[in-house]
Amino acid sequence: MKALYTNLNNNNYQMLEMLSTLKGIKKNHIINEALEYYFNTVKTIPEEFLLKPIYITENEFERLEKECKPTEALKKLMNDN
16 A cells, blocks of 8 residues: 555645544545546546546625526426426
8 A cells, every 4th residue: 555645725634524524534535536536537437537526715605696597497497397
């Protein structure tokens, strides 16, 4: 087994800590499983179907939330009427 040292952002580190504590699973096991799922996904799903995450700032999210009102068609679809 090879060792790998990396930096995690605060959110990912907190989630890793919480999951490790709640489930009683070592962090390296969680990371190995996550990488295995990721690599299996990359091997089995064509790249054009993989969606990249979209990052927006909190200010932009607030602006979009205020400016983008749902249409009647969307409301109907979401209410399943």
